Amino acid sequence: MSDQDAVTAAAAPAAAASASPGPAAGTADPPGPAGDPGPAPAAGGAAAGAPAAEPVRAGGVPAAGGLAGAAGTGWRARAVSAARGAPPWTGVAVVLLLMVIGLIATQPLFVSYLNLNNVARGLAIPLLLAVGATLLLTTGMIDLSIGSMLALCTMVTAGCFNLGLPAWLAVLLTVLAGGALGCVNGLLIAKAGLSFFVVTLGTMAVYRSAAQLPTTGISVQLSDKPGFDLLAWLGDGEVGRVSVPVVVSVLALLAAFFVSRWTNFGRQVYAVGGNEHAARLAGISVDRVRIAVFALNGLLVGVAGVLFVGRIQAGSPLIGAGIELEVIAAVLLGGTSFLGGQSSLAGTTLGVLFIAVLQNGLNLVGVQALWRGVVTGAVLILAVWVDRLRRGGAQ
């Protein structure tokens, strides 16, 4: 069960970051973040980060100020203008950096291999899910059912394996099952024309129930048969000194990056999210793109399910509750827009890292794990607010 905590425990945010290390250590105070409530961290962050990161793009885009007349005054306006040129994840990067510096300075345990490896293992599955969620959010959609889907996938792996299928086949079937579950969401949304919110809220309940039905809600221990070692290695093994789930999630991240940057399918994902009407007029099959992205997201959830089973050596119908919130918070924190059409996988990675480090920091400082919800929820709201400010206020 402590494993379960470690995974679902991938969340916690900025408000608490500046609130808790402050009193505890008194070092995290100096630059921007302390006084102001909300976007101040992002403001300070963007301003500080802009000069460093800017050269990448400064040459390409002349500042044709069509939208430049953003509303607002004072810190708000400064935050907006500073954030406009910088990559969207500059804010989270700077706050993450400050947090890491604070932890290194005050928590000797933080930099130990044991602790860092623990953080890395804990963020592998959220990262995998966040990659899928980033692609989805690029089209302007969110899948609320990923937590339930994850639980159902672990039951598929454990069930198939215990029923006597070879381990590799159980893995393959789980990934395909994830893809199919995602496909169902996508079909209902694209073909029946329902809103993503309604559909995935519904399937969130359906998939959760379906995971619990076969065993009346009890988890299924993997039986000790040939193939057990493969599953255990996938979930908890190491390549060199790096944990296998971390390797898998980084590979998925790189693959997603390639697809979204260098394939026409990936670019169509951006087009559909950026302006659906324009995409349609450009001859893009909007429905197919939507379904494919939901299916891809499902495949990634399937992979995450396999890793999870290997880790806890069981299928559990109860895991993953609330993980969608943490994943979405990480993605938004990374600068992917709530409105679609724009995304940053680098930012998503930083967002996941941020939440994992914050979580770890809170543990080290001795804050009760029960605070996680407060912190995650606040991060979520903050991330959307900053996104809105970045786009020049309410539209």
Added chain:
Amino acid sequence: MTGPAGGVELTGIVKHFGGVAALRGVDLTIGPGEIVGLVGENGSGKSTLMRVLAGAEVPDAGAVLVDGVPLPAGDIHARLNAGVGVVFQEANVCPELEVAENLYLGHCASTAGVVSWGRTRAAASAALAEAGVPLPPRARVRDLSQDDRHLTDVVRLLARGVRVLALDETTASLTDDYVQRLFDIVRRARERGTSVVFISHRLNEVFDLCDRIAVLRDGAMVAVRVAGETSEEQVIRDMVGRALADKVLRRPVPPGPVRLALRGVTAGRVTEPVDLDLRAGEVVGIGGLVGSGRSTLLEAVYGLRHRTGEVTVDGRPLRPGAPKDSVAAGLGYVPEDRRAHGLAMEMSVRSNAMFVASGRQSWRRRVSRRADEVVLDQLRGRLALKASNVDAPVRTLSGGNQQKVVLGRWLAGQAGVLLLDEPTRGIDVGAKAQIYEIIQALTEDGTAVLLVSSELDELLALADRVLVLREGRLRGWFDRGARTEAVATAMAGSTG
């Protein structure tokens, strides 16, 4: 297949929305290397026709032919292959993507499935240069001005080699400089043999650019004229003139005291201060083309936009920007767009009709069906409202009956001054006559009416006086029985 015939042909296009006919069998032919201006008032069917051309709308009947070959209805891919492209009012671009990618949206140059950004940008550079649009291909569209976004949208179609180009109100939001640049682009396209449809509310632009001018009214093509052989006045008469066989003239009522007074009111595009006294029993009409500021003026009076100057109702001044006060003072407003701003389409006829009356009561007051019934009965009687079931959603009613519900809401709310913006838009002839009768009955009861209509004859038949606006400025007052031609001339301006 590029025979000398070429061009695009729309034949017998019919389209209904609900019970309302948007297009009633429209024919339009544009030859290769020809620019045809398509004009008409709001709701005349121009945009619907363009959506049919673009394949974004499936018509009930009729066909779109390119080089004599019919295109499958509603098939966007077929349009792309045949080289048909439409630029809509909104620039259809993805703001977060760079200009080059927007030109080839989702179909960038690629090798073995891997997108080649170098080739994509080079092709974009070439296309931009050919169109004479000096935008850097790597600029993000988000960072461009609205004008440049529109040009990006136009170049997107040219880059695909369109042979039929339609511009739907593309100039409406462009600055003068950009209008000229767009015209240059369009003229060069004409030299290459492209067929162009140009839609604009600015007639001087249409005359400047087009070879022929086609006029739509109420979903029908009423005239196609050669630009060099006609005048703005003639085209305006085509647009707004209605040869009503049964020309109704409202019976005038002796005017009572002043109910609504405007003193030096300006708002938005209405830049010249407006003074106006509207008396009980009187109907004052506001004439002008789309964009003249006629709707702006009504919205400003009602409090939907910022204004300067003073508005008083029954001698009491109204705060600007506070519709709640306007309602309390007895002002009623029937908006131009009934579906978007007038009715909650899924709610019942009853709820829609009681909007104002119940809004004026305390939140704690219990809803009384019996009290509602009394009001509804009155409405049925006064408005000849045909609603078999007042608990059915208002969307199930015909356009005319829907409009009666909007009007009835204000009667139930006991408004003494009505601001009517296009009250007969999109409703059939019979319902129009009924609306006229309702206005007659209201004025006889002492209600004062400020009326906007794009149908000139309707305006002259109903109003005691007509105020004409052009581009936000007063062009004159006309009394009952003024000649249609004189008013049309005022709407068009002194030039021409």
